[in-house]
Amino acid sequence: MSDDSRIEHDAYGEAAIPAGRYWGAQTARALDIFTLGAERFPAGLIHAFGLQKLAAARANRRLGVLAPDLSEAIERAAHEVAQGAFDDHFPLSVWQTGSGTQTNMNANEVIANRANEHLGSPLGSRSPVHPNDHANRSQSSNDTFPTVMHLATALALRDDLHPALSLLADALAEKAEAFADVVKIGRTHLMDxxxxxxxxxxxxxxxxxxxxxxxxxxxxxxxxxxxxxxxxVGSGLNAPAGFDAVFCQEISALTGLAFTPNLSKFEGMGGHDALVEVSGALNVVAVSLTKIANDLRFLGSGPRCGLGELVVPHDGLTSSIMPGKRNPTIAEVVLQIAFQVMGNHGTVTAAGASGNFELNVAKPVLIHNLLQSIRLLSDGCRLFAERFVSGLEVDRERLDGNVAGALLVATVLNPVLGYDRVAQITETALREDVTPREACLKLGFLEAAEYDRLVDPVRMARPNG
Structure with missing residues (x-):
């Protein structure tokens, strides 16, 4: 053993652990086996593990299956994990056993080692706090990892995505109010x-x-x-009666969220339909953002040779070859985020369908993609609201010119002249490159004053007041 490592022993032999690292033999073996990919779980999942282990220790103490002194040490260590103090001690790849067992054991080992340190024992002693017997008391990876998946998702939605969506909705609503009096020509089928x-x-x-x-x-x-x-497997073997309810009381108190026991643990462990449902809702958000970002960048295209109805805020970035070129960079970032979220939903869907009998065996990839989607949408919505939507302006001169020359303002004359005569007006205007007003007067369908009274684009935009 070198000076920069220690030897730990468990039921399966010994393992070398880097000095100062709080993980143990199971994590060390997993590091040696799962040497693929660079993807790691986000900090939010690790912090959720800290909360889960903290709530479990409190529940075990309340139910009399964990001594108060051991529980207090575990709670203290788990709280530190939840606060991010041990993020660097969770080195495992996302690509591991489908139950997430290795990351659960990583959490058990870190918390047990830290708890023992608080109690005056060295790292690796596995006493008086044992990673399986105490940190994992009344638990299995099979119910713990999906619980953590729900915790991490719920917290990320509450703390990150919901505020970001509200920020973006408010920014768009502010522009709706600011531009309430600006008339434009709508487009269907990309046409006027x-x-x-x-x-x-x-x-x-x-x-x-x-x-x-x-x-x-x-x-x-x-x-x-x-x-x-x-x-x-869902039956609750080795957990005391009422553990699920007491655990939910404790985790609810820790998070401020109203968690309750799943009445069918078999459903909650063998299937992850609720998480697939969350991903589906995220997918809809991504679809909405794609529509919005595309509309805004097309309406801001130009400035001379595009639609040019919106003026895109300048972010200080430009072309490498065309001096002064202004691109809708942030809108393009939002589109790429949306594409990633749509792809992640495909992965989450396949992973959610991988429940085999009493256990879903694609938990790590499911939660990895789901949390990435939440993070990307949260960051993207904030950036979109603050650096793009809030700076949008309208080119009133361009819009006024578009409205003045628009052919299909004549549609309002349908009840007066009938569809066929209005079609003559628009066809004549298009063929002779004149306004519909000029075409209508030339065809002798209306007098100028009557046309102007009937064809009012402002009133047409709000026909019902």
Whole structure:
């Protein structure tokens, strides 16, 4: 053994552990076996493990199956993990056993070693706190890892994504109000349609984002049902009666979220439908963001040879060859985030379908992709709101010119002249490159004053007041 490592022993032999590292033999072996990929679980999952182990220790103490002195040491160590003090001591790859057993054991070993240190014992002593007998008391990886998946997801939604979606919805709503009086020509099939306001377009965007939040909130009751207490297969073997309820009381107190026991631990461990449902709602948000980002960058295309109705804020970035070129870089980032989330949903869907009898065996890849989607959407929505949407302006001169020359403002004359005569107006205007007003007067269908009274783009944008 070198001076920079120690030897730990468990039921399966010895393992060399780098000095100063709090993991143990199981983690060391997993590091040696799972040498693929650079992907690691995000800190949020590790912190959720700290909360889970803390709640489990408290529940075990309350139920009389864990001595108070051992419980207090475990709780203290688990709290430190939850606070991020031991993030560097969770080195394992996402690519591991489908139950997430290695990361659960990583948590047990780190917490046991730290608890023993608090009690005056050296790292690797496995006494008086044992990683399996005490840190993992009344638990199995099979119910612990999915519980942590739910915890990490619920916390990330509450603390990150919901605030970010609200920020973006508010930014879009502010633009809807600011541009409420700006008339533009709507487009269907990418072609000119009838008048509307710029504010109405932004109101639709804001509503899409708000509905995305509603969809995520609708999943919450199912996300808050935890399988903890099912232990190995869902039956609760080796867990004291009532452990699931007491655990949920403790984790709810720690997080401020209303977690409850899953009435069927078998369902909560063999399937992860609630997490797939969350991913589905995230996928809808990604679809909405794609629509919004594309509309905004197309409406801001130009400035001379595109639609040019919106003025995109300058972020200080430009082309490597074309001096002064301004690109919608942030909108393009949002699109790429959306594409990643859509792809992640495909992975989550396949992983969710990988429940075999009493255990889903694709938990690590499922939660890795789900948490990445939440993080990307959270960061993307904030960036989109603060650095793009908030700086958007309208080119009123361009919009006024578009409205003045728009052919299909004549649609409002359908009840007066009939569809066929209005079609003559638009065809004549297009063929002779004149306004529909000029075409209507030339065809003798209306007098100028009557046309101007009937064809009012502002009123057309709000026909019902």
């Amino acid at each position: 349609a009838v008048p509307m306001t710029v504010g109405q377009a932004f109101d639709a965007f804001a509503r899409q984002v708000a509905l995305g939040r509603e969809r995520l909130e609708a999943v919450t009751p199912r996300l808050y049902r935890l399988p903890q207490g099912g232990t190995a």
